[in-house]
Amino acid sequence: MSSISQYESELRQLSWLWAYCYDTKDWEKLHTICSSEFKMFYGELDPHLGDKTVPVEDFIAEMSAKTALGDARLKTQHFLGAVMFEQGEEEGTATGTWQVQGLHRRFKDDGEVVRWNAYNYVQHFYRKDGQGQWKLDGLKPSRPLFMDGKPGDVIGDF
Secondary structure (H helix, E strand, O other): OOOHHHHHHHHHHHHHHHHHHHHHOOHHHHHHHEEEEEEEEOOOOOOOOOEEEEEHHHHHHHHHOOOOOOOOOEEEEEEEEEEEEEEOOOOOEEEEEEEEEEEEEEEOOOOOEEEEEEEEEEEEEEEEOOOOOEEEEEEEEOOOOEEEOOHHHOOOOO
């Protein structure tokens, strides 16, 4: 089994691109860095969202929806801090547990700006594809350590 440290740069780049794609709403780029089947483990963050594995197209559709991150009036920045990488149980898999700070600003039609900031951890799952390229294979955000504001103030149907 190869050492995960030799792939650290590639894994860091995937996670950086994940945050960049969320914040710039670059859904096409996000699609290119993800596995074809994507693990969405949101149950700890919100039990209503649950844990599931879906085609990457469904993941992109869910994240880019106007009721999620796709609304142009919602601005975000996902800061990734320190990370701990671990070799996965299967060859060609790995996990990175990241510190994350998610900043969210909703610009309402009346000019009001509403904020929700979450401070937590997120696990990124990585897998090599058939061509030996690392892909983002899924994510699992933790319950926030603390928050400023509430998710429902910025995420949803506005």
